[in-house]
Amino acid sequence: MASDSNANVPPSTDEFVKGLWRENPVFVQVLGMCPTLAVSNTARNALAMGLATMVVLVMSNAVISAIRNLIPKQVRIASFILVIASFVTVVEYLIQAISLELHKALGAFISLIVVNCIILGRAEAFASKNRLLPSVLDGLGMGLGFTFALFCLGAVREVVGSGTLFGVAAFPGAYQEWVIMILPAGGFFTLAGWLLLFNHLEARRAERATTGATP
Amino acid sequence: MSQESLVSIFLGASLINNFVLAYFLGICPFLGVSSKLETATRMGGAVTFVMLISSMCAYGIQALLVAIDAPYLKLISFIAVIASAVQLVEMFIKKTSPALFRALGIFLPLITTNCAILALALFQTNKGYGFVECLVYALGGGVGFTLALVLMAGLREKLALAETPGVVRGTALALVVAGLLSVAFMGFAGLGGS
Amino acid sequence: MYGALVGIGAICGLLIVSAFVLTEPTIERKKAEALERAIFEVLPGTASSAHFRLRTDGRFERTDLSQPGEPLVHPAYDVSGELIGLALEAQAMGYADTIRILYGYSIESEAIVGVKVLESKETPGLGDRIETDAAFRENFHALDARLAEGGKALAHPIRTVKHGEKANSWEIDGITGATISSQAVGRALDASAASWLPDVRRRLADFRRME
Numbered sequence: 184m185a186s187d188s189n190a191n192v193p194p195s196t197d198e199f200v201k202g203l204w205r206e207n208p209v210f211v212q213v214l215g216m217c218p219t220l221a222v223s224n225t226a227r228n229a230l231a232m233g234l235a236t237m238v239v240l241v242m243s244n245a246v247i248s249a250i251r252n253l254i255p256k257q258v259r260i261a262s263f264i265l266v267i268a269s270f271v272t273v274v275e276y277l278i279q280a281i282s283l284e285l286h287k288a289l290g291a292f293i294s295l296i297v298v299n300c301i302i303l304g305r306a307e308a309f310a311s312k313n314r315l316l317p318s319v320l321d322g323l324g325m326g327l328g329f330t331f332a333l334f335c336l337g338a339v340r341e342v343v344g345s346g347t348l349f350g351v352a353a354f355p356g357a358y359q360e361w362v363i364m365i366l367p368a369g370g371f372f373t374l375a376g377w378l379l380l381f382n383h384l385e386a387r388r389a390e391r392a393t394t395g396a397t398p
Numbered sequence: 399m400s401q402e403s404l405v406s407i408f409l410g411a412s413l414i415n416n417f418v419l420a421y422f423l424g425i426c427p428f429l430g431v432s433s434k435l436e437t438a439t440r441m442g443g444a445v446t447f448v449m450l451i452s453s454m455c456a457y458g459i460q461a462l463l464v465a466i467d468a469p470y471l472k473l474i475s476f477i478a479v480i481a482s483a484v485q486l487v488e489m490f491i492k493k494t495s496p497a498l499f500r501a502l503g504i505f506l507p508l509i510t511t512n513c514a515i516l517a518l519a520l521f522q523t524n525k526g527y528g529f530v531e532c533l534v535y536a537l538g539g540g541v542g543f544t545l546a547l548v549l550m551a552g553l554r555e556k557l558a559l560a561e562t563p564g565v566v567r568g569t570a571l572a573l574v575v576a577g578l579l580s581v582a583f584m585g586f587a588g589l590g591g592s
Numbered sequence: 593m594y595g596a597l598v599g600i601g602a603i604c605g606l607l608i609v610s611a612f613v614l615t616e617p618t619i620e621r622k623k624a625e626a627l628e629r630a631i632f633e634v635l636p637g638t639a640s641s642a643h644f645r646l647r648t649d650g651r652f653e654r655t656d657l658s659q660p661g662e663p664l665v666h667p668a669y670d671v672s673g674e675l676i677g678l679a680l681e682a683q684a685m686g687y688a689d690t691i692r693i694l695y696g697y698s699i700e701s702e703a704i705v706g707v708k709v710l711e712s713k714e715t716p717g718l719g720d721r722i723e724t725d726a727a728f729r730e731n732f733h734a735l736d737a738r739l740a741e742g743g744k745a746l747a748h749p750i751r752t753v754k755h756g757e758k759a760n761s762w763e764i765d766g767i768t769g770a771t772i773s774s775q776a777v778g779r780a781l782d783a784s785a786a787s788w789l790p791d792v793r794r795r796l797a798d799f800r801r802m803e
Contacts, residue, residue, distance in 0.1 A: 217513035220422035250600070258597050264481060265597075268474040269604035273611040276470070280615040283622050287711070291520040294473050295423075298513045345716070362717040366584070367420050371577030378570040386564075402685060415688070470612040474604065525690075526661070587687060 198317045202324025207332060207381075215301035219333055220374065222292045224365045226349050229337025230330065231285055235278065235293060237326025239270045240302050241319055244310040246270075248318035251311045263306040264297070271297040301329060332377070339373050340364045404534045407527075411538030413586040417514045418546040419579055424514035438551035439544065440502055444491075446540025448483055448509050449518055453536035455479045456519035457529055476519045484509050514543055549579055624657055631666050631679040634696030634706030638668040638676065644799065646791060652798040665792060667799040668696070675699060675800050678792060681710070682784035686776040689713040691722070693780055697737060697789065699796070703761075704735040704750075704781065712773075719773035728767050728774065736762035737785050743793055746786050752778030 219236070223229035243266050247254075254262045275293045279286045286293070296302070305325055310318040342353050344364030352358075363369045402410070417423045424445070459475050488506050492499045499506070509515065518539050522532045553575050562571060631641045643664050644652040655664070666679040677698040683690050691714065696706040707729070714720045722728060740747040748762040752775045758765040764781075766774040792799075 217423060217425045220425065253596060254600070255596050258594075261478075261481065262597060262600050264477055265474065265600055265604050268477050269607045272470060272473050272608045275473075276611045276615040276619070280618040280622070283619075283626055291517060291524060294520055295513050295517055297473060297477055298516050360717060362715070363581070365716045366580075367422060368577040368580035368584070370422060371573045371580055375570045375573035375577065378573065379566060382570065406685070470608050471605075474608065 198320040199324040202321065202326070202328040203331065206325075207328040215299045215304075215329060216374065217295070217299060219292070219299070220336070220370045221367065222289050223333050223337040223340060223370060224344065225341045226334060226338045228285075228288055229333040229340075231278070232289060232292065232296075233326075233330025233333040235274050235289075236296050236299055236301070237323070237330055239267065239274055239296055240305060240326045240329075241322035242270045243267045243302055244305060244318040244322035245315060247306050247310040248313060248315045254311070259311065260303075260307070263303055263311075267302050267306070268297045301325060335377055336370070336373050339376075340369055344369060402531075404531065407531055407534050408538040408541075409586075411535050412542035412545065413583060416542040416546055416583050417517065417539050418543055419576065419583045421517065423517045424512050424543055435548065435551040435555060437501070438547040440498070442540070442544025442547045444487065444502060444506065445509060445512060445514065445543055446537070448480070448487055448512075449515055449536040449540040449543075450533065451483045451487070452476075452480050452515050452519055453522060453532045454529075455483065456523060457527075457532045460523050472523070476516060480515055480519070514539065546579065550575065553579075620657070627657070627666070630694050630708050630710065631668055631696070633708050634679050634694055635668045635677045635698070636706065637670050639671040640673075641666050641668045641679070642799075650791070650795070652791075652795050665788060675796070677705065678799070680784055680788055682780035684776040684780035684783065686712065686714050687719045687770075687772045688715060691773070691776050691780065693777065695732070695781060695784070697785070697792075701734065702736070702738045704732055704737050704785070707732040707777070707781070714770075714773045719770050721767050721770050722773050722777055725767055725770075728765070731758075731764045734761065735764065735781070736760070737789060739789060739793060744790050746782070746789065750778055750782040750785060 215236070219229075219232050222232050243263070246266050247263060271294060274296070275286075278289070278293060305321060309321050313321070338348060342348050343361050346352060346354055346358035346360050361369070364373065411417070415421065418425065456476055456479065459479060460472070463469060463472055463475070484507065487509075488499075491502070491506070518536055522535050527535060550572070554572060557571065557575070566574075628641060632638045643655055643657060643666055645655045645662055645664050647653050652665070655662075657664075663681070667675055668677050668679060670676050677696055677700075679694055679696050681692065681694055683692045685691075690711070691709065692711040694708045694710055695704050697703070698705045709723045712720060712723065714722065735750065736748060737750065738747040739745065746762075748760065750762050750764065752764040752766045753759075754771075755766050755768045757763075764774065764778045766778075
């Protein structure tokens with residue numbers, strides 16, 4: 184039940200921050216891309232999907248952490264899935280009530296948040312073993328890290344693929360769009376590109392650390 | 399309610415709108431399992447089987463939910479059925495072919511979180527397919543998934559022997575290959591006619 | 593052990609039902625508003641609209657939007673309550689997936705006067721030009737949908753022709769580079785008009801009554 188902690192950093196802050204970069208679910212753990220790549224062809228959709236996933240993650244982490252001592256070990260995965268599925272259904276109705284158009288754009292992929300490996304992963308790895316507050320922070324951090332990664336994806340795809348950002352023209356004058364970026368292939372390529380960049384930055388940082396230079 | 403022919407449903411699910419390469423579904427196992435050809439084919443087979451079962455169950459559940467007017471229970475009942483179907487398949491394989499069970503290992507229970515299966519159930523419900531159409535759709539989806547997986551595995555096995563820059567190796571490279579496969583599959587659009 | 597699972601299931605069920613009940617009024621209202629806006633877009637001059645379904649005895653009966661998936665027609669009335677036309681739905685398989693459209697049929701001119709794409713997953717930049725291409729949209733200001741003698745079928749089937757080859761008022765000038773998508777629009781309109789318009793014209797009186 185003890186939360187993992189870095190001795191120098193207050194446990195709570197670390198729980199939140201680790202999800203943003205060091206253990207970023209998409210770039211580091213390479214998780215949860217399944218339902219999200221298909222709808223990340225515009226910045227708005229990517230942001231909406233990321234935030235929806237974050238809401239589900241935080242809520243399910245909270246509930247699972249709160250009832251963690253009541254769940255028998257054998258049925259824990261089933262219980263997690265039940266809780267997650269309920270919150271996904273709730274979020275789906277919320278999105279429909281807020282914006283029919285957004286719901287039409289995201290479609291069945293909102294429902295697919297339930298099989299996003301990140302949420303089940305965090306429930307199993309963290310929320311079921313830690314207290315409420317750290318679990319909520321973990322969810323927030325991972326969720327924001329995930330949203331950040333999705334936004335990077337969506338923004339690049341929209342700017343290069345449609346010449347706009349959030350629907351607003353990004354380039355002055357005429358721009359020949361790279362339609363491939365909005366198509367699935369573009370999603371694969373863009374994610375590969377960001378992963379490459381991330382790996383490169385991490386490699387450089389590790390190198391500097393081992394050679395003793397000031398990071 | 400749909401006007402598509404069975405052939406076009408099958409071709410659509412397996413090639414034109416391939417679940418992995420067009421919708422990005424089933425990526426987790428796709429990137430994780432696709433490095434060896436043998437595991438890829440086995441995984442594909444297991445997924446196809448679970449898809450067929452889930453498709454039939456989803457059709458039945460949807461009919462039931464419409465009858466009792468409880469559309470909000472759709473997601474939770476679908477995922478429950480899929481999880482149970484995977485459990486059943488697991489037990490079945492364990493009993494009938496222990497060797498296959500060992501070979502598949504951890505991947506079998508992971509099928510539950512395979513987005514492609516849940517997506518199949520959701521898509522077929524949205525499109526309002528009849529029972530036979532659902533089965534054909536599931537078969538097409540499974541075949542398409544297996545095809546993408548096998549192609550990726552073959553390519554990655556070859557790539558593993560080639561010289562690639564360190565920073566690109568691993569997932570980034572797999573994604574680029576996936577992207578190229580996706581572009582290739584776009585060539586199938588329009589197949590099967592209107 | 594199963595008790596705990598049932599307990600969790602019950603709480604989850606409660607959560608879902610609450611969310612549904614709380615959001616349903618808003619969602620239904622928004623859907624109805626979106627449909628109203630679409631009807632207004634395809635039938636300019638509309639002040640109000642209604643929703644009718646076809647009964648098994650061949651008559652049209654007023655209904656509401658409570659049964660999703662039920663095929664409906666939407667008569668549109670001007671400010672004085674006169675029937676000006678009907679909005680109908682049509683769909684056909686496009687390049688990537690099914691294309692759904694709403695079109696406006698004018699009683700007086702016996703033509704389709706407006707088309708709005710409701711749902712389309714066509715390729716951006718190519719197939720989606722059925723929504724964005726201004727020249728394509730020109731086709732739908734007066735698309736002939738007259739009925740043949742006897743009123744049982746369209747006098748001339750609506751069809752999409754190659755770009756630049758439109759010679760008749762019932763033809764649609766296709767989009768070069770988006771052949772399949774523009775043909776799908778033609779097929780959708782033809783199928784829907786052929787199946788609905790004979791009944792609609794025969795029972796025009798059903799719609800004129802403003803209840």
